[in-house]
Amino acid sequence: MMSEDRASLYEKERPELSPEVETYITLLICIYLIDKRKIDMAVNATSQLVNRLENWNRRTLDPLSAKVYFFYSRAFELSGRLAEIRSKLLAHQRTSILRHNFDGQVVLLNLILRNYLQYNLYSQADKMVRKVEFRKEYASSNELARYYFYYGKILALQLSYTKALEYLQLAIRKAPQTSAKGFRSIVTKFSIVVHLLLGEIPERNLFRSPGIKNSLNPYLEITQVVRSGNLNKFKEVVENHKAIFDKDRTTNLIQRLRHNVLKTGLKRINTSYSRISIVDICKKLKLDNVEDAEYIIAKAIRDKIIDATVNHEEKYVSSNELTDVYSTVDPQQAFHERITFCMQVHNDAVKAMRYHEKKEPVENATKENLEDLKIKDDDDMDD
Numbered sequence: 001m002m003s004e005d006r007a008s009l010y011e012k013e014r015p016e017l018s019p020e021v022e023t024y025i026t027l028l029i030c031i032y033l034i035d036k037r038k039i040d041m042a043v044n045a046t047s048q049l050v051n052r053l054e055n056w057n058r059r060t061l062d063p064l065s066a067k068v069y070f071f072y073s074r075a076f077e078l079s080g081r082l083a084e085i086r087s088k089l090l091a092h093q094r095t096s097i098l099r100h101n102f103d104g105q106v107v108l109l110n111l112i113l114r115n116y117l118q119y120n121l122y123s124q125a126d127k128m129v130r131k132v133e134f135r136k137e138y139a140s141s142n143e144l145a146r147y148y149f150y151y152g153k154i155l156a157l158q159l160s161y162t163k164a165l166e167y168l169q170l171a172i173r174k175a176p177q178t179s180a181k182g183f184r185s186i187v188t189k190f191s192i193v194v195h196l197l198l199g200e201i202p203e204r205n206l207f208r209s210p211g212i213k214n215s216l217n218p219y220l221e222i223t224q225v226v227r228s229g230n231l232n233k234f235k236e237v238v239e240n241h242k243a244i245f246d247k248d249r250t251t252n253l254i255q256r257l258r259h260n261v262l263k264t265g266l267k268r269i270n271t272s273y274s275r276i277s278i279v280d281i282c283k284k285l286k287l288d289n290v291e292d293a294e295y296i297i298a299k300a301i302r303d304k305i306i307d308a309t310v311n312h313e314e315k316y317v318s319s320n321e322l323t324d325v326y327s328t329v330d331p332q333q334a335f336h337e338r339i340t341f342c343m344q345v346h347n348d349a350v351k352a353m354r355y356h357e358k359k360e361p362v363e364n365a366t367k368e369n370l371e372d373l374k375i376k377d378d379d380d381m382d383d
Contacts, residue, residue: 019056023049023064030071039079046072050088057099065096066103073111077118086115093132102138109134110143113150122157129154145174149187156194156253165194178211185212186248192219193253196226196260218244226257229265231285234258266300270308270319278315 017025026049033042050072053065069092076085089112096104109132116125134147152167168191175184188209195202207213207220218241225234238245238254245251265285269276282293294310297317301308308319 019058020060020064023053023061023068026052027064027068027071030068030075034071034075034078039075042071042075043079043081046075050092054095059101062101062103065101066107069104069107069111073115082115082118086112089115102135106135106139106143106147110146110150113147113154117150117153122154125150126154126158141174142176142180145171145183145187148174149183149190152187152194153190156190156197161194161198165191165198168194181211184209185215188212188216189219189248189250190253192216192223193250193257196223196257197253199260199263201227222254222257226260226264229261229263229268229285231258231261231265231287234261262296263300266297274319276317278310278317281317 026045030042030045030049033039033045046068049068053061053068069089073082073085073089076082089108093105093108093112095101096108109128112128113125116122116128129151136144139147148167148171152164152171155161155164155167168187171187172184172191175187177184188206192202192206202223207216207223209216218237221237221241222234225237234257242251245254262285266281269281269284278294278297281287281297285293287293287296294312294315297308298310301310308317310317
């Protein structure tokens with residue numbers, strides 16, 4: 001009887017855990033299970049915790065709920081079942097918007113984009129970005145870096161290379177500079193490929209980034225091949241590093257670089273020869289068909305990549321005289337891009353220095369202010 005009384009007394013005196021404490025302790029357990037690679041147990045624990053969060057609507061839980069959603073998605077990703085929770089993430093995204101859970105909105109949008117990109121659903125990801133607002137003012141630097149990377153990746157696959165490069169560079173600047181080597185590596189790889197697709201050669205310092213230098217060696221070889229315009233060497237490098245490119249999910253973008261290699265080769269031929277037959281161009285570029293070579297040359301002339309004319313009857317290409325680059329609008333465009341970039345950095349810095357004005361309530365006003373207000377009211381009454 002005494003033991004039963006003590007047990008009942010203990011149950012009555014034992015305090016109930018608040019939702020914040022319960023969520024925090026359970027979240028620590030989930031992180032421990034993920035670190036120890038007990039993925040199945042982590043999946044069950046995070047699923048139960050997410051279900052519990054559906055019953056609570058407290059603003060004090062918003063930061064914790066954002067962390068719960070992140071590790072919930074991470075556990076399912078490690079188990080290879082990321083597609084199963086897509087509808088669940090979308091439902092929680094709608095709920096977080098209705099409840100004004102800004103921390104959850106930011107994290108959930110990034111998780112949904114990652115879910116789409118994992119299964120190459122780029123059109124759905126693009127629609128998601130266009131229809132859902134990303135609350136940058138509530139996002140941390142890490143979440144901003146993830147969002148910029150995902151959006152830059154979407155734009156790159158949709159051929160919007162200029163905007164894609166802009167967002168990828170923002171992701172590199174927002175990412176941690178000493179840690180997160182995996183993230184910095186993959187963002188830098190996409191940035192290099194987009195640079196090449198724009199017809200630009202990345203700076204040498206980009207390949208010497210501390211901590212990720214070795215992982216960028218295959219992309220350095222690709223850059224050297226694109227710069228030389230050697231199509232055979234390009235095919236060889238792609239075949240040698242195909243496994244790395246597939247793992248990085250850059251294979252589709254790198255295959256598009258074949259046209260850039262051809263353009264570079266045509267530029268070299270155009271500057272070296274005043275007149276050359278299409279057959280010789282076909283041999284130098286290692287093309288199989290003369291008709292294909294003629295089509296490629298005509299398209300390059302139309303796109304103003306080379307300044308030449310094609311004689312279709314006699315099958316030769318004659319180069320026009322080179323004009324002074326400073327007589328064109330190219331220097332003006334390059335100068336305009338630099339000014340735009342500097343102005344954007346300045347505007348971002350000004351926005352980051354702004355503070356909300358603190359409006360003091362009437363009860364916190366000083367006695368002098370109250371006296372001044374009273375005198376002013378008396379004057380108004382006298383008038």
